[in-house]
Amino acid sequence: MSKAVVLLSGGLDSAVALSVAKSDGHEVYALSFDYGQRHSRELRSARAVAERAGVAAHHVVSLKLDSWGGSALTDSRINVEEGDVNRTDIPVTYVPARNMVFLSVAASLAEAIGAQHIYIGVSQVDYSGYVDCRRVFIDAMQQAVNKGTVMCAERGQSITIHAPFIEMTKAQEIALGLKLGVDFGLTWSCYRGGERPCGTCDSCKLRAKAFAEAGIPDPALNQGL
Amino acid sequence: MSKAVVLLSGGLDSAVALSVAKSDGHEVYALSFDYGQRHSRELRSARAVAERAGVAAHHVVSLKLDSWGGSALTDSRINVEEGDVNRTDIPVTYVPARNMVFLSVAASLAEAIGAQHIYIGVSQVDYSGYVDCRRVFIDAMQQAVNKGTVMCAERGQSITIHAPFIEMTKAQEIALGLKLGVDFGLTWSCYRGGERPCGTCDSCKLRAKAFAEAGIPDPALNQGL
Numbered sequence: 001m002s003k004a005v006v007l008l009s010g011g012l013d014s015a016v017a018l019s020v021a022k023s024d025g026h027e028v029y030a031l032s033f034d035y036g037q038r039h040s041r042e043l044r045s046a047r048a049v050a051e052r053a054g055v056a057a058h059h060v061v062s063l064k065l066d067s068w069g070g071s072a073l074t075d076s077r078i079n080v081e082e083g084d085v086n087r088t089d090i091p092v093t094y095v096p097a098r099n100m101v102f103l104s105v106a107a108s109l110a111e112a113i114g115a116q117h118i119y120i121g122v123s124q125v126d127y128s129g130y131v132d133c134r135r136v137f138i139d140a141m142q143q144a145v146n147k148g149t150v151m152c153a154e155r156g157q158s159i160t161i162h163a164p165f166i167e168m169t170k171a172q173e174i175a176l177g178l179k180l181g182v183d184f185g186l187t188w189s190c191y192r193g194g195e196r197p198c199g200t201c202d203s204c205k206l207r208a209k210a211f212a213e214a215g216i217p218d219p220a221l222n223q224g225l
Numbered sequence: 226m227s228k229a230v231v232l233l234s235g236g237l238d239s240a241v242a243l244s245v246a247k248s249d250g251h252e253v254y255a256l257s258f259d260y261g262q263r264h265s266r267e268l269r270s271a272r273a274v275a276e277r278a279g280v281a282a283h284h285v286v287s288l289k290l291d292s293w294g295g296s297a298l299t300d301s302r303i304n305v306e307e308g309d310v311n312r313t314d315i316p317v318t319y320v321p322a323r324n325m326v327f328l329s330v331a332a333s334l335a336e337a338i339g340a341q342h343i344y345i346g347v348s349q350v351d352y353s354g355y356v357d358c359r360r361v362f363i364d365a366m367q368q369a370v371n372k373g374t375v376m377c378a379e380r381g382q383s384i385t386i387h388a389p390f391i392e393m394t395k396a397q398e399i400a401l402g403l404k405l406g407v408d409f410g411l412t413w414s415c416y417r418g419g420e421r422p423c424g425t426c427d428s429c430k431l432r433a434k435a436f437a438e439a440g441i442p443d444p445a446l447n448q449g450l
Binding site: 059061062063064065067068069070071090094095096097098099100101103104105107108109110111112113131132134136137139140141143144145146147148149150153154 | 334
């Protein structure tokens with residue numbers, strides 16, 4: 001059976017990405033990061049999503065990006081802003097080079113276990129202004145993987161980075177997730193780090209907008225883990 | 226003063242890279258990884274080199290790549306081979322996607338502190354068969370940094386990956402390091418993880434060959450830290 005590494009934050013995007021990887025026929029190795037994020041609550045959701053999906057393994061890697069901060073998510077002195085779904089500037093929750101780090105570690109795991117697929121749930125439509133959610137970046141990382149791993153550069157194998165939602169809205173992701181049986185009640189999006197979603201940060205507002213557009217209530221608002 | 230992040234393993238290449246960054250006029254932020262390497266002894270050397278150089282900061286990041294192994298350096302069940310400086314195959318000490326991970330974390334630190342330079346001491350001449358020491362890979366990572374960081378993709382700044390030895394032999398690096406005042410007695414290359422260099426692994430043999438070509442004795446063989 002082919003293997004896939006799935007980057008799993010515990011949010012709704014990555015939960016759908018995991019289901020896509022499974023429906024594509026792969027054995028799934030989930031990969032999450034304890035990177036000093038304010039909302040480490042998301043890791044509990046990641047574990048629940050991975051368990052529900054019956055993954056082959058779930059690695060939770062500790063990598064303290066909060067050693068140098070640079071983001072409201074990794075530096076408690078920077079406040080999480082009030083959300084704005086029409087934001088055009090870079091939000092304070094941007095974590096420097098986060099997806100580059102996550103994809104690189106995913107490539108390391110993929111090569112170690114012989115997985116030819118990596119899934120990441122980024123979208124350049126509803127992307128919060130994060131530059132590392134765009135296709136040009138994913139394409140550049142694909143080149144780095146092609147040149148920087150023995151599997152790709154020497155052994156004639158491939159490791160393909162799949163970003164199945166890169167052109168989708170979050171509402172489209174939700175519709176796809178529902179078809180695939182994703183339980184969105186298990187997922188977590190809020191940036192503020194409380195025990196309940198704040199409802200006011202960028203991530204909560206983007207999520208609420210997406211469920212409204214998808215025409216269904218957000219199950220996470222009515223159930224706890 | 227301009228800032229530079231220098232990847233510092235504690236080996237001779239990275240010690241020279243640090244001195245090059247300083248002689249280029251940068252304030253240096255050294256970055257080392259405790260990645261579960263068999264030869265974690267090298268971190269003691271990294272600290273000594275950083276301290277001697279008077280860096281602005283030295284981050285030692287814990288990132289357990291030995292969770293999945295895939296290399297003699299991160300899986301104690303795989304033996305380090307006897308060295309062969311004319312090797313053409315991929316050695317068992319290759320760590321999957323290691324330089325991709327290291328450069329990505331370096332990019333995260335660089336962006337967090339506003340450093341426009343990253344130094345890495347790789348060479349595609351004496352590169353042990355590691356694909357992630359070649360120029361095509363460094364060029365691909367430069368593109369990933371250009372597209373995946375806000376500094377480069379949105380703010381019109383640059384983060385340049387410098388690989389000053391990419392076309393140099395280790396002997397040439399040693400000659401350069403001597404000019405810059407590098408104390409090679411502080412550096413550590415052996416892969417086996419003992420308290421003294423084994424003299425027989427790939428890394429020890431490449432080092433011995435380089436000092437022989439440079440025409441000087443290796444000071445690390447006659448002094449301890």
